[in-house]
Amino acid sequence: MxxxxxxxxxxxxxxxxxxxxxxxxxxxxxxxxxxxxxxxPLGLDPALVSDVESYRITRQVMEGLVGVDQTTGQPTPLLATEWQNSDEGRSYTFKLRDKVTFQDGTPFDAASVCSNFNRWFNFPEALRQQATGSTFKGVFKAHADQAALSIYKGCTALAPDNVRIDLTQPFTGFLQALTLPAFAMSSPQALATQNADVLDQSRDGQAVSAYALHPVGTGPYSFDSWDGxxxxxxxxxxxxxxxxxxxxxxxxxxxxxxxxxxxxxxxxxxxxxxxxxxxxxxxxxxxxxxxxxDPFSVMYLGMNQEIPILQNLKVRQAIEMALDKDTLIRRFFIDNTAQASQFVPPKLSGFNNNAPSLGHNPAKAKELLAEAGYRGEELKFYYPLNVTRPYLPTPEKVYAEISRQLTAVGLNVKPVPVEWSEGYLQKVTSPGDHALHLLGWNGSYSDPDNFVGPLFGENTGEFGYQDPQVFSKIARARGLPDGKERTGEYQTINAQIAATVPAVPIAFPIxxxxxxxxxxxxxxxxxxxxxxxxxxxxx
CATH class of the missing domain: 3.40.190.10 (Periplasmic binding protein-like II)
Structure with missing residues (x-):
């Protein structure tokens, strides 16, 4: 054996x-x-990146208020030892761990917690556009420049070891969200002295701050060096x-x-x-x-409805029907990887066993393209080079097979390979000429909102997706208490997303x-x- x-x-x-x-x-x-x-890594300031390799390193250096239980995935004490909520879930008070210092010797206390939260809330628009990925908006919906739309209201230092965070509305996944690496605590002194919000340095072509090249947290490991x-x-x-x-x-x-x-x-x-x-x-x-x-990510083919031909539902449906997911999974993913027909993994509440799936049907795909009046319009297909992600082990090979399947039903695919290290993530999640792209989403906490919220909770440059009804339902569901109504709402959301095909989920990879x-x-x-x-x- x-x-x-x-x-x-x-x-x-x-x-x-x-x-x-x-x-x-x-x-x-x-x-x-x-x-x-x-x-x-794309940078070591976790508030301004969202890639796996950056987070892998910052998780060693920095900690958040709330940790993750390795067995259950539930929130556990970390820099906060206990917490309670009030005002119907709009206010959370945290008791902070005593005698903790940042790696630069400065104290960790309630004032430093508020300093971090207020920094994230006040990120200016220009910085958010320049960064490779900011998580705050995906979780809290808006920054200070649109405060009326934000779930975050404010942070108050009640005592050195006691801090209160106020929300504008109930948010069921709030504690879960605080386990994200993006909400780890940085030394306010280091943020200030290293101009953390000024991306005037460069690392492998990425604009980063001096702080992103030398992070300072409270974690078990201190940053030493980044050489080549x-x-x-x-x-x-x-x-x-x-x-x-x-x-x-x-x-x-x-x-x-x-x-x-x-x-x-x-x-x-x-x-x-x-x-x-x-x-x-x-x-x-x-x-x-x-x-x-255990699988906790989804790999998908993204489509951008800012490209005129992709605004036609029949064209998007044809693309879904052209894909042979079984072949893709068998050839390029580890055994027991499951086929995906929605964006929420099976282990989460809100997974919908009956989400509509069109299946692999090349003949029907050709019919739909003819009905849609498709006349060979070019579709630029972006895919990353020289990278392996947990949700996408061999991008070049996956691209080649998907491209072959799409071409077989009559689609005109133009390959656009982009080095991962040269801004692939930013290119395909920002407005642009990408018609199709390969990407995935690695879940960071156990709540369906962590999947559908960032991807489909608002119009983004990635999909150009406009469905006010779905946006509204996602906003409502995140505030519902755990239970039958919330689960049912996410099942409905999954079905509606699947029916309109803004992207094609392919696999829940292991x-x-x-x-x-x-x-x-x-x-x-x-x-x-x-x-x-x-x-x-x-x-």
């Missing part, structure tokens, strides 16, 4: 704080852990919690699946993420550990990590909340 380790069930909890650093209390953690990443394709973190000597075994983390970028696998086999790295189908069997045959995460024999335990998490103090290594 080949030694394949599968953790598709509940992720293993990390060691209890009392046991983790036994024997190393004085000296501190000393192990070096090297992790292979699929791409460079390597980022180094070191154990935070003054960390309030469990320091674990690892004293130094090195994140090294290998942007090709084969080079990542070879680096593991050669002993250059201790683990890497986003194992591809092509490497899976090779790793098993070599006896490497593979840990699979993602996997490969680890060396040196690793005894790795805290695999469907929402990628993987802090390396929980990694256990052989002595």
């Amino acid at each position: 080949l030694p394949l380790v599968s953790c598709t069930g509940v992720p293993t909890p990390g060691p209890a704080p009392s046991t983790a650093s036994a024997g190393t209390t004085d000296a501190g953690p000393s192990a070096v852990f090297t992790f292979g990443t699929a791409s460079q 394709g390597s980022i180094t973190l070191s154990s935070n000597k003054n960390y309030w919690g469990d320091k674990g075994q690892i004293g130094t983390i090195q994140f090294v970028t290998y942007d090709h699946p084969q080079t990542r696998m070879q680096a593991l086999l050669d002993g250059k790295i201790d683990g890497y993420d986003t194992v591809t189908v092509g490497n899976f069997d090779q790793l098993v045959k070599r006896g490497q550990q593979i840990i699979q995460r 993602s996997a990590l490969a680890l060396s024999d040196r690793v005894l335990k790795y805290p695999a998490s469907p929402v990628l909340n993987e802090v390396f103090t929980k990694v256990e290594l052989k002595p």
